[in-house]
Amino acid sequence: MMNAIIENQRVSAIAALFRRAPHQLNRIHESDAEILRLPGSDDTYLAVTTDAISEEIASGLYTDPYQIGWMTVMANMSDLAAVAAVPAGVLLAETLPASYPGADVREIQHGIEDACEAAGTWILGGDTNEGAQLVLSACALGTITGRILSRRGCTSGDILYASGPLGRGNAFAFQQLLSDNISPFPYRPLARIRESQIIQRYARCCMDTSDGAFGTLDQLMRLNLVGFRLDDGWENSLDPESRDVLRAASLPEWLLLAGPHGEFEILFTVAPSDEASLIDESGSIDWHPVRLGQVIDEPSVVLTVGGEAVPFATGWMRNLFSDVSRPLNQKLNDLLEYDLAQQEGAYDHVHA
Amino acid sequence: MMNAIIENQRVSAIAALFRRAPHQLNRIHESDAEILRLPGSDDTYLAVTTDAISEEIASGLYTDPYQIGWMTVMANMSDLAAVAAVPAGVLLAETLPASYPGADVREIQHGIEDACEAAGTWILGGDTNEGAQLVLSACALGTITGRILSRRGCTSGDILYASGPLGRGNAFAFQQLLSDNISPFPYRPLARIRESQIIQRYARCCMDTSDGAFGTLDQLMRLNLVGFRLDDGWENSLDPESRDVLRAASLPEWLLLAGPHGEFEILFTVAPSDEASLIDESGSIDWHPVRLGQVIDEPSVVLTVGGEAVPFATGWMRNLFSDVSRPLNQKLNDLLEYDLAQQEGAYDHVHA
Structure with a gap:
């Protein structure tokens, strides 16, 4: 199940080369951040994560220096939020080309x-190097008190929530990379650090959507051997401005869930008996989690499209996007062909 | 004093853009690793550091994939050793070109x-990206129990020690980058993690030699407003194989201290009254720290060369090496001219 995904194979292959730390509490694939028990501390754990902004710069997805700085921090903060860690600091490793303008370097730091x-x-500190290509890498630390959240733990019947509307990351990427629109809407996500303290009390499983909603649901499906059925009207969980972008381009809205550039929200499930308390507590900090659907027995991701409940080939889509040799517009065409086949009821024969 | 060094100016300028964490215990410039007080822990501190192997790859200094992996870890371990931290784990951020051979990727992981x-x-985990240029970045964590070591705290009269023989990093760099020798000797330093637990009990100040011995002494000089006088016979503190390399090339041996590619030893000072205990304890783990000299009032780095005690322009040398536009062989020529002027007693007029 896990190994059907190329990215999972790759991560497993790398991890197999290294011994595992005896004080590391999370298992491979099962957590957005690494979690450690430290000496001298009984009920506080350390969460650490690292994320680099590199391909996003090289591909032209991020061009604004301020945004590059912002995303370098937020990608890491979102991993901390997914384990309910309180941030303790960030280390930067910056690789800057000699020719990179000083004003742009300052804009990066400003965004950071x-x-x-x-x-x-x-x-907290960092390291700066000169290199051929701009790469911003960060490592974030945080502390966890109380329950340790992981991607595993949901069961059939749980209610699926998102920490906020979905699709903005993919709509931004579409505008920036695939459309003639020269000024995409602003994309500056805010990691759900504060909200994660409430999520920690109720979530059965939890993962951030840095690789897109389908990528997240697909991974949760494989780890938990369950499926997800989105509620009728799932389109209302999408960011309204992002829906406008897709409609204007005559593209199906489910692409906002399928693309690999996520919105840095948190997907989590709660027991039905906890739903009322979750809503109550989240209201107290003026936060409105978005109900997406339910956990089902059958391991697939099911959406109602054109009045019919259809399972989506989320694993095929993940592998499609991890194939770096295929140009992005061809990948979009593949998805549109899939959409067509789906409307004809033929999708499940095409992509098993 | 600090700002006479271009690298210090650069670090100060970046740090000025960021707020300082209230729970960060070290001050800027004064520690090899960042040190944090964490909630839920009274007498254990967290040490974190990040170091990338990037310029060393781009310049051709490191070409062997196994060595690249090894150095990625050890550069960070050496920073932890300089604050007497017990390592708790490493996060990797790897940027790999698509064309980089799979066998070489495995050799890198093997070295790591x-x-x-x-x-x-x-x-503990990490992040892998595709990019134009090979860059290996790591972030290391460790815990400190007991005294917090820093680069500040030595006084005139202290005895200066190195954790081991000096010069191997620079001799390796000379062979790899400036000589016709096609097979340099092996360079695979081992960070002084174990020894740092003894250093912690005795050191007044402490810093690793990742940027070379003169770079380290120069920084300690500026931070502590003291100087260092190396003992007569300082040449015996050099790595014998490295001395052979310099002699064979008819180069002055002090270049092994002056180059910017260090040996990842620890330089530290102890009170004269602690010297006997240090030697005694270090003997118990079969470690033999090398006595280098003494701390003096006058802020300069003094070596006996050709029978005469002469202050070396270590600040000028550091700035020389931080000028990336100047080719390495020209920098070597500058140092050889300096050597000549020094022999003629004219050095101090040339480089004030």
Whole structure:
């Protein structure tokens, strides 16, 4: 099940080369951040994660230096949020081309600092190098008190929630990389650090949508051997501005869930008996989690499209996007062909 | 004093853009690793550091994939050793070109794993990206129990020690980058993790030699407003094989201290009254720290060369090496001219 996904195979192959730390509490594939028990601490755990902004720069997805700085921090903060860690600081490793303008370097740092302030954290230090290509890498630390959240633990009957509307990351990527629109809408996600303290009390399983909603649901499906059925009217869980972008381009809205550039929300499930308390507590911090659907027995991701409940080939889509040799517009065409086949009821023969 | 060094100016300028974390215990410039007080822990501190192997690959200094992996871990371990932290784990951020051979990728991971095992630590996780240029970046965590070591705290009269013989990093770099020798001797430093637990009990100040011995002494000089006078016979503190390399090339041996590619030893000072205990304890783990000299009032780095005690322009040398636009062989020529002027007693007029 896990190994049907090329990215999972790759991660497993790398991990197999290394011994596992005896004080590491999370298992491979099962957590957005690494979780450690530290000496001298009984009920506080350390969460650490690293994420680089590299392909996003090389592909032209991020061109604005301020956004590059912002995303460097937020991608890591979102991993901390998915394990309900309180941020303790960030280390930066920057590779800058000699020719990169000084004003742009300052804009990057400005975006980094603003993102740290927004997430309630600090730059602790770092390392700067000169290199052929701009790469911003960060490592974030946080502390976990109480329950350790992981991607595993949901069961059939659980209610599926998103921490906020979905699709903005993919709509931004579409505008930036595949449309003639020269000024995409702003994309500056805010990791759900504050909300994660409530999610921690109720979630049965939990994962951030940094690789898109389908990518997240597909991974949760494989880890938990369950499926997800989105509620009728799932389109209302999408970011309204993102829906406008897709409609204007005459593209099906489910592409906002399928693309690999996520929105850095958290997907989580709760027991039906906890739903009322979740809504109550989240209201107290003026946060409105979005109900997406239910956990089902059958391991597939099911959406109602054109009045019919259809399972989506989310694993095929993930592998499609991890094939770097195929140009992005061809991948979009593949998805549109899939959409067509689906409307003809033929999709499940095409992509098993 | 600090700002006479271009690298210090650069680090200060970046740090000025960011707020400082209230729970960060070290000050800027004064520690090899960032040190944090964590909630739920009274007498254990967290040490974190990040170091990328990027310029070393781009310049051709490291070409062997196994060595690249090894150094990625050890550069970070050496920072932990300089604050007497017990390693808790490493996160990797790898940027690999699509064309990079699979066998070489495995050799990198092999070097990473062997270095982790040698330093008593583990890979916790990481992030892999595709990019134009090979860059290996790591972030290391460790815990400190007891005294917090820093680069500040030595006083005139202290005895200066190195954790081992000096010069191997620079001799390797000379062979690899500036000589016709096609097979340099092996360079695979082992960070002084174990020894740092003894250093912690005695050191007044402490810093690793990742940027070379003169770079380290120069920084300690500026931070502590003291100087260092190396003992007569300082040449005996050099790695014998490295001395052979320099002699064979008819180059002055002090170049082994002056180059910017260090040996990842620890330089530290102890009170004269602690010297006997240090030697006694270090003997118990079969470790033999090398006595280098003494801390003096006058802020300069003084060596006896040709029978005369002469202050070396270590600040000028550091700035020389941080000028990336100047080719390495020209930098070597600058140092050889300096050597000549020094022999003629004219050096101090040339480089004030």
